[in-house]
Amino acid sequence: EDGIAEGLQNWFKLFTYLYVDLIEPRTKSDTKSSINHEEFQQIEASLREQRLHTIYTVSFYIDSFFSIASAIIELQKLTRHLRKVSADVKKQSKEYSQSLCDLLVMMAPVIPCLSSELWIILQKQMKTNIDGYDLTKSLFEQKFPTLPVDYPGKINALFETTVFSSMPISRSQLATMTTADVLQHLIENDKQSEMKAFIAKNGLKLDRSRKLGDYCTTLIYERDPTIPYVEPIEPIVEKKKNKPPKKKPTS
CATH class of the missing domain: 3.10.20 (Ubiquitin-like (UB roll))
Structure with a gap:
């Protein structure tokens, strides 16, 4: 249990850093991007795929098993993925901004207080509208993210x-x-x-x-009750006995 609590605390820190990073690129003076158009489009495609995969898996785990733990693991993966995005991409990426909004809305039922505070930061920093969201409204008035029609x-x-x-x-x-x-x-x-x-x-x-x-x-x-099933027996692995330490030769 202590390990689970520590893991969640580390995630909350990572989650908070994500939104600190959101502020910094927008407060620093504009610098020329170090990536070309083709590289940027590849990053956008990767962000979109990770974002939509997270929406799918979170929805699947909640709808199928109501497994909050499994859903949190998927949200952690998206958080780590977003943390790897470079500062110059964050400033111009629509997919990055969309991912932040999706992540917060999916997080809201799990950690409502932190998510709500970070949503307020997001509202202040975002200068353009995000598809599917009304940034003039609170986090809890937003709709849960859905998959686009082209997603299989x-x-x-x-x-x-x-x-x-x-x-x-x-x-x-x-x-x-x-x-x-x-x-x-x-x-x-x-x-x-x-x-x-x-x-x-x-x-x-x-x-x-x-x-x-x-x-x-x-x-x-x-x-199938008509088919006899025998649980596989796990092999017993004998522990190797520690060899006695070698005696040092006496001079």
């Missing part, structure tokens, strides 16, 4: 809390798929050859499917 949905196969098979799919196609369609897509996907092996090894059967909005459908597997 996913179909998963789940046992307990383990996603043992997954593949992207068009969200427009996902909306019309039945449970049988989802299963067929997973089985036919060449990259999912391990799916059948996992099911056979663990003695599973398809129990039900769960649709999460328009972004994800999960096939949920349970143990």
